[in-house]
Amino acid sequence: MKLIYFAWLRMRVGLAEENVTPPGHVRDVQSLLEWLKTRSPGHAAALKEMSVVRVAVNHEYVPLGHPVKQDDEIAIFPPVTGG
Amino acid sequence: MKLIYFAWLRMRVGLAEENVTPPGHVRDVQSLLEWLKTRSPGHAAALKEMSVVRVAVNHEYVPLGHPVKQDDEIAIFPPVTGG
């Protein structure tokens, strides 16, 4: 699946995007984020404070229980500050 | 005193403005309007329905009890409809 990071989350992860194939137990956003934290200290730092992490699957905001599939585009970012 | 009329009030009175010297008992807006009604059928028609008559003395809205003086500029008009 394609992961995209924005703003300070991107800077902490150290990547703008990456393609990953998570293990089989990763079936929803929650388990994806837990698994991502184990990938690098950057990932762990970026995802430490979950209250400021937002997730969109295929351009739609989703809650932590939302399922994720291998062909999804999953964006992970802080609360938005446009306007 | 100088009287000025606007909108349909002006058309009913048949005058845009007039200078008048009311009798001594005319001391406030209420008594001025009552006296004006006696000046012509046009005045009477214009001032018949008091709920749609507004009065400004020297450019300020005033209530019926407001005093009037000989050197006042008194405007009489319907509710405003600008904007």
Place this chain on the structure above:
Amino acid sequence: MIRVQQEDFDVGKEIAALSEGRREIGGVCCFVGLVRDIAGGAKVDAMTLEHYPGMTEKQLEAIDAEAQRRWPLAASLIVHRYGRLEPGERIVLVVTASAHREAAFEACHFLIDWLKTKAPFWKLEDTEHGAQWVAARDSDDKAAARWVENTGSTGKVK
């Protein structure tokens, strides 16, 4: 700032002039009133706006000063036209600028609601049924009544 004029105004230029070099401004709200081609079901060919020179300026100045007192505005502007206007033409412009968008929105809304019930303008519509003076609307009175200050309150009356 207020202006009463016969000629049209340029919304973009007015906004730009008001906010020019004022870098504390975070939000500008504006309202433009236009002549509609329909009134009470009748087709409108044109409208003539009559006003009371002298009182108009005085009332608009007072309304503008009240907005400045009640909201933290960096700048505000009212431009109101008079004379003959055709459908689609601009009648009135209100612009408010503030560090914060909430103040800009509320003050702009207040200004247009307030001036509709206070500024001495009268509309005469040329309709297919002849010339008709526009009647004041209850909804305008109600809209203005929202902004009447309660003791100790400065915002929009809920």
Place this chain on the structure above:
Amino acid sequence: MIRVQQEDFDVGKEIAALSEGRREIGGVCCFVGLVRDIAGGAKVDAMTLEHYPGMTEKQLEAIDAEAQRRWPLAASLIVHRYGRLEPGERIVLVVTASAHREAAFEACHFLIDWLKTKAPFWKLEDTEHGAQWVAARDSDDKAAARWVENTGSTGKVK
């Protein structure tokens, strides 16, 4: 209608284009967001707006459609810029046009409040203390929360 672009926009032209020939429009409300030179007490030299191409357009389209559904609008427009902007520059434009001013005001206010908490943009400020990502504000969440629909209600939540 929505647009996401790097270049500036002309407020007057956008409003004119939106209301051109639409003679049922009685009121146009617009909001322009500008870059301020101060943020949290620190001087701001410039700001860079990052966004999520694809999702940005989709979210803005959805927000615009929601305004059209909830208010009787003749037209609406959102233009949001991205990239590097200096103090005084325009960031965002929202324009709403309706037969009635109340709908124009409410929908415009809704659109800016709503997009501030939904459109995927992030601001990086160049301040005298270095580059800082702008934090989301509680006041923006509260402003947006006003517009959450109650069952059976379509207006502003009181």
